[in-house]
Structure formats: C-alpha cells, structure tokens
Amino acid sequence: MVTDTAMRQNHDYSTRFAPSPTGLLHLGHAFSALSAYDAAMSAGGKFILRIEDTDLGRCRPEFTQAIFEDLAWLGIEWESPVRHQSEHFEEFAAALKKLRETGVLYRCFRTRKEMEDAALSAPHGFRDGIDGVFKPIHISPDEEAARIANGEAFAWRLSAARAADMLVGRNLEFEEIGIGVIKVDPFLNGDVILARKDNHASYHLCAVHDDALQNISHIIRGEDLKIATHIQVVLQALLGYRAPKYQHHQLILDENGKRFAKRDKAQTLRHLRENGVAPEQIRERLGLRN
Secondary structure, X not given: OEOOHHHOOOOOOEEEEOOOOOOOOEHHHHHHHHHHHHHHHHOOOEEEEEEOOOOOOOOOHHHHHHHHHHHHHOOOOEOOOOEEHHHOHHHHHHHHHHHHHHOOEEEEOOOHHHHHHHHHHOOOOOOOOOOOOEOOOOOOHXXXXXXXXXXXXXXXXXXXXXXXXXXXXXXXXXXXXXXXEEEOOOOXXXXXXXXXXXXXXXXXXXXXXXXXXXXXXXXXXEHHHHHHHHHHHHHHHHHOOOOOEEEEEXXXXXXXXXXXXXXXXXXXXXXHHHOOOOHHHHHHHHOOOO
C-alpha cells in the first residue's frame, strides 16, 4: 500500500519499519510497526518500509509477501518503492571498503563453532548482543598472510579500540526520545562483525547505511536493540552519516512473560487475522489508540 507523498507536510520527519523476511510477523512486530507509523502520521511525516533480506539462506519471498499483507491489514501505508537490501550488496561493499581504508577493520578467522565454544567457556557467561561481545585475538601479519593464502574463511570485524582512537574528541552521543542525550560507549558491543564470507554485510552496516540513505530521522524499535545503538552511532560517525533520534519501546511479552518469536505461530498476525481478530483489536491489545 502506498501513500501520496504530495500530501505530506513534514518531509524532515521519517520513521521506518525494517523486518527480515525469515518468518511471519507477530504481535511484537505489530507494536513496532504501528508505533513508528503512528509517530510519522502524527508528525505529518513519512513511514518507510524496508526489507532487510541480506541473509539469503533464511529469507524467503513468501515471508516478504506476508509482511506486505500483514501491514496492509493493520491499516499501515508506506512509501514506494520498498527497498530490498538484497538488491544493494554493492552499496554495502562500498561502505565496507571505506571503513577498511580508514584502518578500523581487521580480519577475524575464528569460526562460528569456535565462537560458540568460547561463549560456553566464558567465566561470567557470554553477553549476547547482536553478535555477542567479542575480544580480539591478535595474530602476526605473516600468520594472517599465510591463512589468507590457504583460503581460510574470515569475517571483517570493527576494532572498537581503533574506532575509539579515530573518533577521540568527537562527542559521540544519541538522543533517546523521552529520556534525553545518552553518551555512546564504543566498547559496549565489543568488536562486531561487519561482513562475513557467506553474508555480504552485517545487520549493523546495512541498517546504518540505509537509514542514512533513506533520511530516517526517528528510529522507533524494541528495547532489545538499544545496545546496538552504541555501535551504530560509531559507524555513523566513521562513515560521516547523521545520527537519527531513537525511541526504544518496551517489548511485547506473552502470558508467560517471554518475548514473542517467529516460531510462536499462534500469535502471528496471519493466524490472528484468519481466526477473526480485527486490526482494531490488535491495537487495543497492544495499548495503542485506534
């Protein structure tokens, strides 16, 4: 469903909803999408729908179509065309190249299994952000060259230490709506992965690039992503992007106090719709005004 941009009054205000089509949307997604949409409509701004489908192994076109159907059923309208990240890998590669040229990235040869083993053996547990907090293991230039020559797979990681040094003197912060200005901790997420051999670019890099490209002024999303804001502001500073304002809302929980997940089929929007639930009832259940 597409809005008429000619009817907009505040072109400086824009929000976005950026799901990954790896499953059906649930009530938690509905809360985020409706919150962002309502904010944009109240401000006379734009609501952007973006499909974050860079994980080619898990994302499926039928889930993308389901996203369109679910949002339209909720009464949400969005700008056209919809950006599909899988169609823009070359742009993310260019952003990655720009970061490599600044010297803030390094190759990490640890496998996923090695990472999982390290997590299980961590003395105080493993804090799980988007990628988990990672501490670098330094190898010599000769060893690195040999491993590259042997064809070993590696990931590009952002060195938090190098980034912090490069941005010294910069006032790294973001505005959390309703709370105020929050100082950014470049080390909070550790050395995050920005690209893998089997996945052209990470969530962090793609989201930051597209938020800047699409002139997103306000990001409204779940509080589980608040920790990610710190590294994303660092990336914005390194790439010369403007930082949006943020609002991290409470998570929608089930009757057992657990977060909804895409595997909770009974709470998917499709299931609720097919069982006679109306969009107005969804809003009421989520505590949003009709």
